[in-house]
Amino acid sequence: MSSQAWIAAAIFIASYIAIATEKIDRTIIALLGAALMLIIGLIDQSNAFRHIDLNVIFLLAGMMIIVNIVKRSGLFEWLALSTAKVTGGKPILLLITLSLITAFTSAFLDNVTTMMLMAPMTLLIADALRIDPVPLLISETMASNIGGTATLIGDPPNLLVGSAANLSFLDFLTNMAPLVLIILVVFTLMGTGLFGKSLRRTPPNVAALASLQPRKAIKDRYLLWKSVGVLAVVFMGFILHEMLNIYPATVALGGAALLLLLSQLPPKKQKIDPVETLLAEIDWPTLFFFIGMFIMIAGLQATGVIGVILNLLTSLTGSNVLFASMVIMWGAAILTMVTSAVPFVLAMIPVIGGLAAQGVQPIEPLWWSLALGACLGANGTMIGSAANMVVAGISNRSGHRITFGNFTRKGLPVTFASLILASLYVWLRYFILAGS
Numbered sequence: 001m002s003s004q005a006w007i008a009a010a011i012f013i014a015s016y017i018a019i020a021t022e023k024i025d026r027t028i029i030a031l032l033g034a035a036l037m038l039i040i041g042l043i044d045q046s047n048a049f050r051h052i053d054l055n056v057i058f059l060l061a062g063m064m065i066i067v068n069i070v071k072r073s074g075l076f077e078w079l080a081l082s083t084a085k086v087t088g089g090k091p092i093l094l095l096i097t098l099s100l101i102t103a104f105t106s107a108f109l110d111n112v113t114t115m116m117l118m119a120p121m122t123l124l125i126a127d128a129l130r131i132d133p134v135p136l137l138i139s140e141t142m143a144s145n146i147g148g149t150a151t152l153i154g155d156p157p158n159l160l161v162g163s164a165a166n167l168s169f170l171d172f173l174t175n176m177a178p179l180v181l182i183i184l185v186v187f188t189l190m191g192t193g194l195f196g197k198s199l200r201r202t203p204p205n206v207a208a209l210a211s212l213q214p215r216k217a218i219k220d221r222y223l224l225w226k227s228v229g230v231l232a233v234v235f236m237g238f239i240l241h242e243m244l245n246i247y248p249a250t251v252a253l254g255g256a257a258l259l260l261l262l263s264q265l266p267p268k269k270q271k272i273d274p275v276e277t278l279l280a281e282i283d284w285p286t287l288f289f290f291i292g293m294f295i296m297i298a299g300l301q302a303t304g305v306i307g308v309i310l311n312l313l314t315s316l317t318g319s320n321v322l323f324a325s326m327v328i329m330w331g332a333a334i335l336t337m338v339t340s341a342v343p344f345v346l347a348m349i350p351v352i353g354g355l356a357a358q359g360v361q362p363i364e365p366l367w368w369s370l371a372l373g374a375c376l377g378a379n380g381t382m383i384g385s386a387a388n389m390v391v392a393g394i395s396n397r398s399g400h401r402i403t404f405g406n407f408t409r410k411g412l413p414v415t416f417a418s419l420i421l422a423s424l425y426v427w428l429r430y431f432i433l434a435g436s
Contacts, residue, residue, distance in 0.1 A: 001308055008042045008303040012296050016343050020383075027285040030292025037299035051298035052291055055163045055249045060110075060290070062252025063153060064282045066227075066234065067113050069259050072272065073224040076105075077217035080121030084128075085214065091131055095139050095195055096188055098122060102140040103147030103184055107154045107177075108235065111144045111378075111387035112283075118144075119394045134400050135195035138410055141391045142379045146187060146418065149375035150180040152238065152248060156290075157345045157374035162248075164349040165367045169238035169248060175368055179425045183376075183418050190417065194410050223272065226262040230255050290342070297346045309347070310354040321362060322431050324355075325369040326423060332373030333419055337380035345374050365430040372422045380415040382407040 001009070015033035019026045037043055070076075083101055087093040098118070106114045118140055126133035148154030152162045152172040162172060218224055237244070237251035263272045300306050317324035328348065335344045348370055356363040378385035382392055382404045392402040 001304060004042055005303040005305050005308070007040065008037060008299045009305050011036050011042075012300055012305075012343075012347075015296065019343065025285070027289040027292070030289045030296070032292075034292040034295035034299075037296060043295070043299045043302040047302060048295045048298050051301070052294045053160070053163050055247055056159045057287055057290060058249040059153065059159060059252045060156075060287060061282055062249065062254075062256040063110065064113075065256035065278060066230070066252070066259055067109055068278050068281045069223070069263050070227040070231065071117060072219065072263075073221075073227050074217045074219040075224055075227065076117040077121055078214045079105075080118060080125065081214040081217055084125040089129055091129075092192060094125070095136055095191060098136060099139045099143035099188070099191065100184065103143040103180075106144040106147035107150045107180075108231075110153070111148045111155060111385060112390055114144050114148075115141055115387045115391050116394075119391050123394070123398050123400075132400070133398075134395060134402055134406070137391050137395050137400075138402065138407060139191050139195055141388050142411060142414055143184070143187065144387055145375060145378040145385055146180060146183055149183075149372065150177045153252075155371075155375045155378075157341050158371050160342070160345050160349060161367055161371045164353065165364075167367065168242045170242070173239070175429075176371070179372075179422060182425070183421055186417055186421065187414060190414060194413065220268065220272075222267045223263060227259065230259040230262065233258075293342060293346050297350065300347065301350050306347070306350045306354065310351045313351060314355070314358075319360070321360060321365060322427060324360075325365045325426055325430075328352075328366055329369035329373035329422060329426070330419065332370055333377030333380065333415065336374050336377030337384050337415070341374035341378065341385070345370060362430060362434070365426055368430070369422075369426055372426070373419070376418040376422060377415060379411045379418065380408070381411060384411070 011033050015029050018024055018029045034048070038045055038048060079101060080098070083097050084094065087097050102114060102118050105118070119137060122136050122140060123133050126136060145155070149158070150173065152158055152167070152169040154172075158172060158176075161167065162169075234251055234255035237246070237255070238248055241248055241251055260275060260278065263278075264275065297306075313324065313327070317327060332341065332344055332348070335341070352363065352366045352370065355366065360366075378388065382388050382402070388407065392407070395402045
């Protein structure tokens with residue numbers, strides 16, 4: 001490699017390690033690494049900015065705006081409280097039901113947002129029943145990582161892969177959702193063993209369920225119906241975006257703009273925050289983290305580092321696409337367990353693109369393997385995903401500590417079972433059945 005390639009690789013690896021240690025905010029690290037590559041001249045600004053995937057950035061921004069408005073209606077709180085009443089306070093049934101609802105919700109919202117909405121409600125329900133909320137929270141978090149695997153918008157790695165490989169919302173739904181349903185069944189069966197011991201006794205305060213009133217969670221009925229209507233249009237737009245010849249980011253931004261407008265119009269049950277407040281609540285650090293990472297990966301590509309990685313992968317796997325799929329899936333999962341999935345996914349995207357340019361076929365299993373490894377590996381450790389860390393923080397602040405060891409002891413069996421199922425699925429669907 002050239003001296004510029006070595007410098008680019010050193011900056012990226014140092015940034016990767018810094019992100020993994022979490023001593024400094026990941027957004028600062030990503031922007032600092034990107035700035036260094038630009039200042040040193042490893043890549044020029046115009047080329048770097050062209051590599052920022054605006055489809056990913058604006059899709060995330062649009063969905064963040066929509067979620068910020070929807071949560072003001074009280075929809076998510078109503079869903080959690082209604083679930084508690086339906087289960088009759090039976091802890092095992094409560095764990096299963098809350099986990100499945102979390103998985104479904106995570107397919108359409110990002111994992112962090114889902115858990116920021118579900119965790120407080122879970123603590124409220126557990127407190128009312130006087131049961132330990134930790135098993136419920138860990139199970140929900142894992143379910144959110146599994147459920148987010150199912151769709152284009154469910155998890156950031158899917159957004160990156162979908163945009164790079166030009167895979168649609170419907171492509172993800174038809175290719176990933178069947179496997180996710182299988183994994184959720186296995187996860188549910190495993191969950192009763194992993195979490196069941198502390199939840200088998202009858203809660204001492206089942207009568208408290210009668211005091212929970214889901215209807216009171218709805219803060220604004222008019223906003224609720226506006227939100228449900230816009231969400232329906234947005235999800236339909238995601239499914240039909242190829243037929244309509246529009247990008248998912250356009251769908252998300254259009255839905256966000258429409259809901260912003262409707263939220264400011266009468267009738268309103270209560271005063272809605274102004275647009276400035278709604279936009280201020282966008283997760284700007286995450287968006288700028290992605291921007292910084294896009295620029296660093298562009299630097300790796302411009303200096304030839306990606307080409308070296310491509311040659312190494314080619315020499316390791318040869319023309320065996322199945323072996324390459326397994327290497328990518330398990331490699332992504334293992335690295336996700338110890339650090340953020342996003343840097344690895346971004347680094348692998350141009351590598352898989354290079355294999356496609358060389359005529360490697362079928363290339364599709366490599367894309368799905370990358371997404372599966374990155375998403376499912378998040379359950380391996382507490383630092384596997386931002387959602388895991390957010391839930392641990394919320395739980396710890398409430399006095400119910402989730403330790404790294406406790407999460408990992410529950411998460412590793414789930415992760416390895418999920419990856420084995422994913423490996424079998426990729427092998428059967430894309431190599432055995434596709435060749436028949």
